[in-house]
Amino acid sequence: MRRRARALATISVLAVAGLALAWGMSTPHPLTAAELPAHTPDVANGKLLFNAAGCLSCHKPDAALAGSDASLPSGGSPFKTPLGTFYPPNLTPDPATGIGSWTDLDFVNAVQRGISPEGQNLIPAFPYTSYARMKTSDVLDIKAYLDSLPPVVSAEKQAEIPLPWLIRRGVGLWKHIGFDTAQWTPDDKQTADWNLGAYIANGAGHCNECHTPRNALMVFDWNRQFAGGPHPGGEGKVPSLRDLVGRGKYSDAADLASALQNGEMMGYEHLSSGGMGEVQTNLSKLPGNYVQALADYIASLK
The missing domain is CATH 1.10.760 (Cytochrome Bc1 Complex; Chain D, domain 2)
Known part of the structure; x- marks a missing residue:
């Protein structure tokens, strides 16, 4: 009985240690304000990169909602994936339902680290795995362009995916093998x-x-x-x-x-x-x- 009890105790300790390790490894690690570059935003460059990134394609308004301006990235249009349906959020500067209250750091962490302002891992249906390769100054230019748009009230819809909290923690583990944060560097042998x-x-x-x-x-x-x-x-x-x-x-x-x-x-x-x-x-x-x-x-x- 004692041997069995010791075995069960050992298994319990290992299980708790394993869960603690997984929890720690899945915890988001955002950038700090000190890591942002000193930069004067260029709205024109931000608009260009907004188009290059295809932001409107995913963050367009739901076509079922009458009166929505299809030229503004107010979000809500369903984005179906094998995991479930996502509803890309409002990118206009509305402070309550958009990104009007986001800081530059909030935006960069979302776009280049896949971390929400609330400190949750974002699921890479949002292609931050590619945006991480951009120059952070360009990402700040996109933020400046978005801030120049008319604000639209469009509340975020929750993703229709199973166990979202567990999946987001799992993404934190996946980032250790599937997410490279190194920015793109030019090839000096090319034009x-x-x-x-x-x-x-x-x-x-x-x-x-x-x-x-x-x-x-x-x-x-x-x-x-x-x-x-x-x-x-x-x-x-x-x-x-x-x-x-x-x-x-x-x-x-x-x-x-x-x-x-x-x-x-x-x-x-x-x-x-x-x-x-x-x-x-x-x-x-x-x-x-x-x-x-x-x-x-x-x-x-x-």
């Missing part, structure tokens, strides 16, 4: 345009989120970067971005840039509808040199 395109694709444009496959733990398989794979939304497949010119999809980088900028109205298939429809719409709002830079980078992928 300035190529580097600009690489920055857009790997950062604000978050192309990896759909076009780079993941392993069983939902971690990017960087050995097959941009090689395509199952759609993260659970429906169909996402095509490879590699060797688009060599495979005859486009004649050269200029042709790809035209496709990204003009879509199906210029005869390019599958770029103004389906999964790429809203992406192409967002890219069409960028300056021509940005679109060409993105095309130069993508066309270089072999």
